[in-house]
Amino acid sequence: MKKLAVLAALLTAWPLASQAEIFRAILHGYEEVPSVATRATGAFDARAAGDWTSIDYELSYSNLQATITQAHIHFAQAAVNGPIVVWLCGTAANPGPAGTQTCPQSGTVRGTLTTASVLASPATQQLPAGAIGPLISAMQAGAAYVNIHTSASPGGEIRGQIENTGR
Numbered sequence: 001m002k003k004l005a006v007l008a009a010l011l012t013a014w015p016l017a018s019q020a021e022i023f024r025a026i027l028h029g030y031e032e033v034p035s036v037a038t039r040a041t042g043a044f045d046a047r048a049a050g051d052w053t054s055i056d057y058e059l060s061y062s063n064l065q066a067t068i069t070q071a072h073i074h075f076a077q078a079a080v081n082g083p084i085v086v087w088l089c090g091t092a093a094n095p096g097p098a099g100t101q102t103c104p105q106s107g108t109v110r111g112t113l114t115t116a117s118v119l120a121s122p123a124t125q126q127l128p129a130g131a132i133g134p135l136i137s138a139m140q141a142g143a144a145y146v147n148i149h150t151s152a153s154p155g156g157e158i159r160g161q162i163e164n165t166g167r
Helices: 002-017 132-140
Strands: 021-027 041-048 055-062 068-075 084-090 107-113 144-150 158-161 163-166
Touching: 021 132, 021 144, 041 132, 041 144, 041 158, 055 084, 055 132, 055 144, 068 132, 084 107, 132 144
Parallel strands: none
Antiparallel strands: 021 041, 021 158, 021 163, 041 055, 055 107, 068 084, 068 144, 144 158
């Protein structure tokens, strides 16, 4: 009887393991390193598939102080600059990898990230190309951020640390 109770508990917990993870980042200049005094704002919302093979996202932003050049997800904890691991959008001057969509000057970009979207981080960080599962783990841990780069702020005009908001 005890074995049946354990089996029932495991079977009921299984759907929880395959539910989507929800993430959010609020972008502003004060989270950039170093901070940027800008009126620009943005929001990044994402949902990782329950099987961790894809991430659907939406990035909205407005009031950039200069021409947008690119937007990315970077791999690093808060207050630290890290490498680009995913391109969200690019421009003619900074197009990103093949298939990267074009950034509007203001507005929203939406897409789906897959293993093909994930670039390798430096070897010391041990996040290989295509490693979408470890990227989702980094997002769960707060070790990834979104930022939008502009011509006036090439290192980034607005930034937001990605937070796990639940399932």
